[in-house]
Amino acid sequence: MYQDKTLVCKDCGQNFTFTAGEQEFFAEKGFTNEPQRCPDCRKARRQNSNGGRGERQMYDAVCASCGRPCKVPFQPRDDRPVYCSECFSNKR
Numbered sequence: 001m002y003q004d005k006t007l008v009c010k011d012c013g014q015n016f017t018f019t020a021g022e023q024e025f026f027a028e029k030g031f032t033n034e035p036q037r038c039p040d041c042r043k044a045r046r047q048n049s050n051g052g053r054g055e056r057q058m059y060d061a062v063c064a065s066c067g068r069p070c071k072v073p074f075q076p077r078d079d080r081p082v083y084c085s086e087c088f089s090n091k092r
Contacts, residue, residue, distance in 0.1 A: 001024075
């Protein structure tokens with residue numbers, strides 16, 4: 001029923017194939033529009049957007065296990081230990 005289509009990416013201008021399988025998937029999900037970006041541009045856009053949250057703020061900390069400085073994605077508190085990623089992995 002579906003046949004591969006060649007589309008042009010609106011970001012990079014390159015041709016890309018909208019496969020029959022992708023078209024079927026789009027139809028099953030109820031999507032009515034064809035993709036406007038090639039897979040590479042879609043991937044880059046997802047990575048850059050970070051879910052619309054922007055850059056994640058990182059905080060300086062000192063690992064409670066090895067004593068090395070590290071960065072963590074949360075505000076450290078004095079009543080809880082903070083571990084660098086290596087020590088955190090070892091504690092699991």
